[in-house]
Amino acid sequence: MDRANVLSGAAFRTAAYAALAVVAALILTGVTAFSYLSATLDTTLAQQIRADEIMLHDIYDGGGKADLAQAISEINNPVAQTPRVIGMFNADGTKLAGNIDRMPPLGTSKRMVLTTTDHNARASSYYLNTARFDDVTLVLGQDLSLTDAAERSFLWVLLAAGVVLTAAILGIGYGASRSSLIKLTRLERTLDLVSNGDTDARVPVMPQMDQIDRIAARVNTHLERLSGLMISTRTTAAAIAHDLRTPLSRAFLSLQDALTRLDRGQDPRAAIEAADDELTSLGGIFDAILRIARIETQSGKRDFKPLSLAPLLADMVETFGPVAEESGQTLALLSSSQDAQILGDERMLRQMLVNLIQNTMTHCPVGTICTLRLQADDQAVTLDFADDGPGIPEGDRIRVFEPFYRLDRNRTTKGSGLGLALVKAIAERHGAAIHLSDNRPGLKVTIQFPPEVPVKPVVPVKKGKSASTRG
């Protein structure tokens, strides 16, 4: 796995920011705690020195220089537990007693590195204080090595804590980033597979269902739909090619026939007209395919208008009633609800009705009665289109809506096999549910449109009460 990809992951970046914040917080608290600690230690040392000084001052007050020198050499026991600095100097800086040879320059910082005259003494850091008793200068100092050590270990602990915390946070971030990268890579690979034509590839979804898993689940749902579409596109394309070849070859034959007739000095007119018919029907198939595609890809109800279905149905029956009559069938409007309002496109709906009627008239025998019924309630506007013809076997009822699907396998009857596909596309475009059932005998097509809900005018809230309480 590419490390750069892991490091650019959101989880790792968040962890890096968290680590930065932790380090900053550590530095801030460290500085505060450290200055507090060293101030406290210094105060303690200063207090000890002050106590010694008072004691020595008492001795000086009582016995003068000699007693003070005596006391100093007693205090300055070389085997004392904590090394300390003590020195007594004349006004001219000559040493009278103590364990340092020279008087440290006064007025300098209180911390100073000195070497005492004690046995085995090494240079060490001391906290110094200088006091003057008349012409005598007394220098007292406490060893700082202990407090320095304390301060140093405090810093070390702080540093160690910082390093450990940062490493832990970055580690967790790296881990999280890596695991999401693994999932994302799988997602990517699956999408690649699908786009390369593997319609069965799906993204693995982990049971913990984190954000990425939820997205993966959604992606799978979409892939499911997409694969369905891809497969149906493939089959449709094959069906189109197959169905277009039939009229095309018939047109070829007719044209060849026309040429032959011309050669023989016969009238080629009939053959040319036959070719023309075939090509016209070919054009019709193209139109229907384009129309279905157009309707299916359009979305929204931009151009839809509220319309009443009853006049449309009456129009259809007036138009096709006589046509049905001529072929020995009957088309009748049984009942028609005048308040069946829907939101729709009139031209599309007209084509839908024509296709349904045409479908019945081509596939039903002489004597068939075809009835239309329109009902409306709050839930739906329902259009029933029923006939007492041969019907459609239950297993085929869903498939007849597929483009080019025909009950007549030999494709001898007229029709492109697109009529019902177009009906379904138009119904779906209108948000209508289409359902085929057994009319005992015959076929019943039920189309349920969502009713057009007129926008109710907003009734203004009575303002009398609130206005009076306000006044």
Place this chain on the structure above:
Amino acid sequence: MKILLAEDDDRVAAFIVNGLSESGHSVERVADGRDALSYCLYNSADLAILDRMMPGMDGLSVLKALRAATNDVPVIFLTALGDVDERVEGLCAGADDYLAKPFHFSELQARVAALTRRRKEMADTTALEVHDLRLDLLARTASRKGRIIDLQSKEFVLLDVLMRNAGRVVTRTMLLEQVWDFTFEPGTTVVETHISRLRGKIDRPFDVPLLHTVRNTGYMMHGPR
């Protein structure tokens, strides 16, 4: 009749130019939308036939520019973009007719004929007459030789369209569009059936037939010649 044809396909253009010239029109052909626009603006054509997809400027833009310049030359779109929406779009932009490719030449010819005379007659006609048949558009009644003929509403519209175009061929597709508002092929004998019913009412009881079938093309109303 001076007709401008804007069509970028040479074979289709040659076919149309030949056909229209044979019917006695003088045809000027251009292959570019911009040429079509400038021709219409600087010459007085009686009719323009525009393709929609052309180099330079598409037909729809040409039409919009013409109408914006208050040029009201009749325009027929002749295009492969034959879908309902495209058709509506074209007509809304001010086209007078819309014919989708592929088409039969007779279809184009009938529409050209219908358009070139429509302008003059349209307007405020309240009654149409062909020989002794009279259609009262206000009372919505038909009568022949003084006898009232009872017509269904579709039959009335059908007769209206036919009589407005008296003396000219009205194709089956034109009838489907103008009478039934079908912009698709209904695949049944709608037109034939209704024409035959109409004949039964306006022609059969009388001695002179007025509604004639033009073979392979459509129908024509005319009195005895």
